[in-house]
Amino acid sequence: MPLVNAKEMLTKAKAGHYAVGQFNINNLEWTKAILLTAQELNSPVILGVSEGAGKYMCGYTTIVGMVNGMLNELNITVPVALHLDHGSYDGAKACIAAGFSSVMFDGSHYAIEENIAKTKELVAICEEKGLSIEAEVGSIGGEEDGVVGAGECADPDECKMIADLGVTMLAAGIGNIHGKYPENWAGLSFETLEAISAKTGDMPLVLHGGTGIPEDMIKKAIDLGVSKINVNTECQLAFAAATREYVEAGKDLQGKGFDPRKLLAPGFEAIKATVKEKMELFGSVNKA
Ligand code: 13P
Numbered sequence: 001m002p003l004v005n006a007k008e009m010l011t012k013a014k015a016g017h018y019a020v021g022q023f024n025i026n027n028l029e030w031t032k033a034i035l036l037t038a039q040e041l042n043s044p045v046i047l048g049v050s051e052g053a054g055k056y057m058c059g060y061t062t063i064v065g066m067v068n069g070m071l072n073e074l075n076i077t078v079p080v081a082l083h084l085d086h087g088s089y090d091g092a093k094a095c096i097a098a099g100f101s102s103v104m105f106d107g108s109h110y111a112i113e114e115n116i117a118k119t120k121e122l123v124a125i126c127e128e129k130g131l132s133i134e135a136e137v138g139s140i141g142g143e144e145d146g147v148v149g150a151g152e153c154a155d156p157d158e159c160k161m162i163a164d165l166g167v168t169m170l171a172a173g174i175g176n177i178h179g180k181y182p183e184n185w186a187g188l189s190f191e192t193l194e195a196i197s198a199k200t201g202d203m204p205l206v207l208h209g210g211t212g213i214p215e216d217m218i219k220k221a222i223d224l225g226v227s228k229i230n231v232n233t234e235c236q237l238a239f240a241a242a243t244r245e246y247v248e249a250g251k252d253l254q255g256k257g258f259d260p261r262k263l264l265a266p267g268f269e270a271i272k273a274t275v276k277e278k279m280e281l282f283g284s285v286n287k288a
Pocket residue numbers: 024048085086177178179180207208209210211230231232233234
């Protein structure tokens with residue numbers, strides 16, 4: 001099946017009280033592992049690409065070519081969206097031109113008026129081209145591609161203003177952070193999430209920083225209107241740990257263990273296991 005935008009899968013998730021996972025990709029192994037797991041579990045999935053990862057993978061058109069090729073060669077029939085993660089205004093336009101099916105415009109670091117103006121322009125372009133679009137209010141904490149957010153809680157009235165522009169999904173800061181959570185993390189602010197949900201109604205809400213959030217908090221967030229959950233660091237940690245184990249066991253020195261197809265296999269399997277665990281937790285299994 002060709003790429004789809006994220007609208008239908010998220011509308012269904014919101015109505016069905018589960019969430020679709022966005023898993024960020026970094027290379028061929030990552031992409032293949034996520035697509036195969038989604039197919040095996042009959043789950044919809046969103047492939048996330050940050051601007052940094054976009055550069056690393058030789059640009060957006062390379063990624064579109066790789067993903068479309070895999071959908072075809074691997075006979076992927078579950079709904080797959082290819083989504084720009086935390087895009088700039090120019091980055092979003094470049095991804096739209098390259099053939100992505102979904103973009104995020106992260107205008108959370110602008111004053112709300114500028115965030116609204118830029119989001120509005122991109123909503124019109126996405127509507128015309130049939131893409132889904134995610135906007136953000138209240139920056140997500142932690143570091144992503146060198147951008148460090150403070151982890152604020154979004155203002156529910158500002159969320160309503162952005163939701164009313166016609167975005168497909170809305171990311172709102174509720175105390176979540178990218179990367180590993182610190183020991184003294186206060187947890188998600190369900191009070192903020194409830195207030196945002198009450199103001200934005202049917203709008204699918206997005207929870208960034210999915211790595212390391214305790215399961216009970218994930219479930220409660222889904223109950224309160226979260227329909228998309230982003231996971232990146234957890235796949236990286238799983239990949240690194242499995243690769244380390246392989247090398248530390250000296251397996252790269254045995255036979256042809258240095259062949260990248262062997263060297264990267266444990267990390268590939270570790271990503272598959274992580275994605276499976278998340279899809280089961282988010283409730284998206286058999287929802288394709
Ligand atoms: P983590 O790296 O914390 O899982 O966050 C991913 C994310 O939110 C991507 O936008």
